[in-house]
Amino acid sequence: MTPIKGYMIQGLAFILALVVIDAFAEDVDDSTSFTLVPGGRVSAKVNEERKEVKKLLRHISDPIAGKEKSFLCQGCHGEFGDSSDPAIPKLAGQYSNYISKQVRNFKLGTRANQIMSAMAVTVDDDDLSDIADYFASQKKMSGVRKKDNPLGEKLFLKRDISIIGLACVNCHGERGYGLTPQISAFPVIGGQHKDYIRQQLTNFRDGIRTNTPNDIMNRMTEPLTDTEIDSLAEYVSLQPLKIPVEPIKVPVDQPKRTRKHAVNNSRGIK
Numbered sequence: 001m002t003p004i005k006g007y008m009i010q011g012l013a014f015i016l017a018l019v020v021i022d023a024f025a026e027d028v029d030d031s032t033s034f035t036l037v038p039g040g041r042v043s044a045k046v047n048e049e050r051k052e053v054k055k056l057l058r059h060i061s062d063p064i065a066g067k068e069k070s071f072l073c074q075g076c077h078g079e080f081g082d083s084s085d086p087a088i089p090k091l092a093g094q095y096s097n098y099i100s101k102q103v104r105n106f107k108l109g110t111r112a113n114q115i116m117s118a119m120a121v122t123v124d125d126d127d128l129s130d131i132a133d134y135f136a137s138q139k140k141m142s143g144v145r146k147k148d149n150p151l152g153e154k155l156f157l158k159r160d161i162s163i164i165g166l167a168c169v170n171c172h173g174e175r176g177y178g179l180t181p182q183i184s185a186f187p188v189i190g191g192q193h194k195d196y197i198r199q200q201l202t203n204f205r206d207g208i209r210t211n212t213p214n215d216i217m218n219r220m221t222e223p224l225t226d227t228e229i230d231s232l233a234e235y236v237s238l239q240p241l242k243i244p245v246e247p248i249k250v251p252v253d254q255p256k257r258t259r260k261h262a263v264n265n266s267r268g269i270k
Contacts, residue, residue, distance in 0.1 A: 061096070061129040061130050061132070061133040062130050062133070063130065063133040063134040063136070063137045064134075065130045065134075066127075066129075066130035066131045066132070066133050066134030066135075067134045069127050069130050069131050069134075070131040070134055070135065072119065073091075073119075073131060073135075076088050076115070077089070077090070077091050077135070078090075078091075078092075080092055080138045080139070081093070081094070081135040081138045081141075082138075082141060083193070085193075086193040086194065086195035086196060087193070087195050087196060087199070088193070088196065089192060089193065089196045090141040090191070090192055090193060091135035091136075091138075092135060092138040092139060092140060092141045093135075093136065093138055093139060093140025093141055093188060094135060094136060094141075094187060094188050095136060095178065095181045095184040095187060095188060096129075096132040096133045096135075096136035096181065096184070097132070097181065097184035098184040098185070098187045098188075099131075099132035099135060099136065100128055100129060100132045101184070101185075102116075102211075103116075103120050103123060103128055103132070104120070104128075105211045106119075106120035107120035107121055107123075110210075110211045111209060111211045136181075140177065140188065140191070140241055141188065141190070141191035141192060141241075142190070142191040142239075142240055142241035142242075143190065143191040143192075143236075143237050143238040143239045143240055143241075144238060144240060145238050145239065145240055146238060147238075149231060149234055149235040149238070151227075151228065151231040151232075151235075152231040152232050152233075152234055152235025152236070153235055155168065155224075155228060155231065155232045155235070156168045156169055156176070156232060156235055156236065157169055158170075166216075166220060168220075168232070168236075171186040171216075172186055172187070172188075172189050172190075173186075173188075173190075175190045175239040175240070175241075176188065176189040176190030176191070176192075176236045176239050177190040177191075177239075177241060178190075185212070185213050189236050190236060190239040190240075190241065191237065191239060191240070191241060192236065192237055193237060194233045194234050194236075194237035194238075195233075197232075197233040197236055197237055198229055198230055198233035201217075201221050201224070201229045201232065201233060202221075202226075202229055204217040204218050204220075204221040205218070205221035205222055205224055205229070
C-alpha cells in the first residue's frame with residue numbers, strides 16, 4: 001500500500017463521521033440544525049443555510065445558461081474561472097456545491113468579504129445553481145510543479161503527525177484535486193493561487209473564517225506557523241492536475257555485425 005493510499009484510508013472514518021452528522025441534521029425540523037463541536041457537545045442554531053440547500057437541490061441547473069448569468073463573476077474570476085489575480089480564487093473545475101455553499105455563506109454573513117457579500121445578495125437560488133455548474137464544468141485548474149518543497153509536502157501528506165492532526169490529503173485528495181463532488185465540503189485546492197490559499201489558511205488559523213464543517217479547518221491550521229502556511233500554500237498551488245510521464249527511451253537497434261564485416265572493416269573495406 002502506498003503512503004498516500006494509507007493516509008486516505010485513515011481519513012475515511014473522519015469523512016464518514018461528517019456524513020453521519022449531516023444525515024442526522026437532515027432529519028431535524030427545518031427551523032433547527034445540529035452541529036457537533038469539540039468535546040462532543042451538540043449545539044443548535046437557526047438552519048437558514050440548510051433551507052437554501054434544499055431550494056438548490058430542487059432546481060435542475062443549466063451550465064450553458066450559467067455562462068451568461070456569470071458575466072459579472074467573470075470580471076474578477078475570469079471567463080472560464082481561471083482568474084489572473086493571485087488574490088482572487090480560481091473557480092475552474094471547482095465542485096459546484098462548494099461554489100454554491102460559499103456564495104450562500106457570503107449571502108448569510110457566515111463568511112465575509114466586502115465585494116462577495118455585496119454580490120451574493122443579488123443572486124437568486126436558480127441563478128446560483130446555474131453559475132456554479134458553469135464554472136464546475138470548465139477545465140479543472142492546474143499548477144506546474146517547478147521545484148521540490150519538502151516542508152510543504154510533509155505538511156500535506158502528514159509525514160510528521162506532531163504538526164497537524166489530520167493530513168490534508170485525507171480530505172482534499174491526492175495533489176489537492178478533491179475526492180468526489182458528493183463530498184463538496186472539501187474543495188479542490190490543487191493548482192489554486194498560492195496567495196489565495198495562504199490568505200485563507202491564515203484566516204482559518206486566526207479565526208477570521210469559520211465556515212467549515214465542525215470548524216475542522218480552524219483546528220487543523222491552529223498550530224501552523226506563518227512559514228509552514230507559506231510552504232503548504234506553495235506546495236498545493238504548484239501541484240499539476242496530472243503528473244507528466246517521462247517517455248521511455250527505447251534504444252535503437254544496431255545492425256548486427258558479422259565476423260566477415262568486422263574483418264573487412266579492419267582492412268578499410270566497406
